[in-house]
Amino acid sequence: MQKSTQDYMKTIYSLSKNGEIVSNADIAQKLNIAPPSVTEMLKKLAEADYIKYSPYHGSTLTEKGLKEAQKITRKHRLLESFLSNVLHIGKDKVHQEACQMEHTLSDEAEESLCRLLKHPDTCPDDDKTIPACDLPFSNCEECIQLHQKGLEQIGKRDKNLVSIRDLKNGTFGKISFIRGEHKILQRLLDMGLTPGTKIQVVKIAPMDGPVEVAVRGSKLALGKDIACNVFVELET
């Protein structure tokens, strides 16, 4: 995939919350490209089945597109963490730097990076959630045993997943994957967040606060550090 294609996907992903339509103007502004060129490129992406494009409305990612977008976003945010936390490059510069590097980073390097950084949840630049990885093993057990953080996971990551922290108020989803420490996982299970359970994001508190979810007839508040590790499959 071309560098520019990846940039488009990444931009649409970051601009849209759970499948909202992203307008051409927003994309043009974020990428700093003239609107006519944006329209042309979006049409190409639609042909390649990465996005659904409707003129005058905007674009949404397709299943295939979302997968690509999450992958490149994950690489981008992991690189930002690496540049900032390990190489101590200024936070103002890591975004630019990561934009250049993300396109050449192999999956293998991505995996090592994730392990080296001890499976970060969020990136340092703007505290956004790092998407769950899609590497070709169905479970990250091996990955986890290599370091001491005591992380575990429940559920599977074989689908396109979104963290509940990135959802809009009122969205429904099905729990598919939770990562975290054993104690936290046990507690979330006890409270009813078992894999496959239908939940609704009721409200996300302002200033990056907790996420309120409705599950099995009760309402729970989950702090953002926990919420960003709870991934759901969106109801279609």
Add this chain to the structure above:
Amino acid sequence: MTPQNNKPANSKNKTDLADTNKNDKEFIFALAGNANVGKSVIFNQLTGSNQIIGNWPGKTVDRAEGVLNFEGYEIKVIDLPGIYSFSTFSMEELVSRDYIALEKPDAVINVVDASVLERNLFFTLQLLEMNAPLVLVLNQIDVAKNKGIIINKEKLSEMLGVPVVFTTATRGEGIYEAVKEAVKIANSKPKHKQLKYHKDLEEQIDKVQHTIEKEKLFVGYPSRWVAIKLLEGDIEITKLVAEKSEQIIVQLNAILTEFEKHHQEKCFSTIASERYALASSIVASSFQQEKSAHRFTDKLDWFATHRIYGYITALAVIGGLLLWTFFVGNTFSDLISQGLNLIYSVDPEMSASAPLLSIIFNGFWGGINAGLTLIIPFVIPFYLLLALIEDSGLLTRVAFMMDSIMHKIGLHGKALIPIILGYGCSVPAIHSCKIMETRRERLLAAFAITFAPCSARTIVLFGMVGLFVGIQWALLLYVVNLVIIFVMGRVAMKAVPGKSTGLIMEMSSFKRPSIKIALKQTWIRTKSIIYVVFPIYIIGSALIQVLYIYDILTPISNALYPLTVLWLGLPAFAGVLLLLGTVRKELIILGASAILGTTNLLIGFTPIQLVVMALVAMLYIPCVSTIAILGKEFGWKSAALISLANIGTALILGGLTFHILNFFI
């Protein structure tokens, strides 16, 4: 061996003993259930005023028990802590499961919230795994009906194999039937039916249970329950079993590996899913939800967590609480001190003429005096309103809104509750830090509390600065204090190693607070202050009289001269005041009036000195009672470190304030 491991053997003996002594008209009932289901209301209905509230032996978990006389039976009722599961997430869960499995109460009354049946049944199923003699009480049935929920009692009872009773505990409805069913259970001790999970999981449970029975392992708990806990990877149970039989653990690990490989899922996750699947199928056939209109509480909820109104609500709740305390407190404090003066007023002249009498009267009586005029009027209204806010569900929303701010000092939203308590009195506030999950968080919250101006410090602040310098200066100091709590909280967060746990909190729906529950909560908190603080007040006051009479204070204030006069710019006698203040902060103001011989503090202080004095008084050291509870909860080393941090902050800020104000004004 840890005490936990000793327990099965000990408790066994105890149970045997109890059995032989007990006649058939005496029973022990335990109340168990999730938090916020109205368990305490039922406990109050059952036991009335016959309650003993203490701690579980060796644990910092509250234990409430009481006696109920019912149709010729004498029943001891134990109120277990409100919990969601029997994992080892908290001390409360350990205490509860050990009690039910090992002490074997004659009946367990499982109180559940009828509106949240599925989540509550998850807990009920675990009680059934333990073979607890169960009565299921569906409480708040009136609220559930209002929400359009219809529950088929007979069907539910049939599926679970236990009696089911509907109650509305706040009105006392259904309580009689609940006790009647429990007595029936206690008398007949029926073997209830075994609920089964999915075949795949049951096979594994059987395998482990079989191994346990073959090895003749006895740890006090039922073997099926031990098998489930082993499969769940429960740390305590695994440790307990490993000490007795390596063989079982080896086999367990083989079973686990195969099962998890086959299902591609962790076994503890499968077990939780299975319990919920069962709960959900029971709910599906006995529970009906009809569409209900938008209720008033939904609107309240929307308002209290709104991105703008939510913060206004939070501010109004905290601000209103403090204002209410201050105004009600002041009024009552005046009334009480007038009343006490009628009985006998403290006479400063006495120290010269009759030293011993002075120690007794001025010391002891003065101590009681100060306790009565401080604790009763300020602390009781504060706790009463706080308990009402807590019970209504409003405080949960405030914690939800404030979570991201609390994160900046390494805590989460729930920590707001102990910190707000700290504005009343540090002692019960530090005690209530128990609601936090880890020691690190409890320590950080307690540290923040030592900087929060409790009612005693508020009195000093308003009595010195508000009265003689200007109310705006007093308020400014209050705001400065908030900044200090925040900054010091951040410093502590960096200094104490470890990671913060995130917030997992149930947002229980709004409800009309119960005045009975609020009064009880207020009494529990006030009592803890009376027990800890009153003796220290009385002894402390007497001690000060001794120091005063034998003129030990002058050398001390001379020794403190470089600090108090040169660095802080205070009058020389401030050293004595600061010493007095370690016993109780408002002694600073009482002492100043005593030394100056007038209540007009401007005779002895300049306005700048009053501001510096109040600032230092607000921060410089936790009072003796606070140091005592810090030592008790966290060890003396932590208590000393926190005190030193307080002293350091007070000296640095006090000195800087003096020099800056002196320069500009």
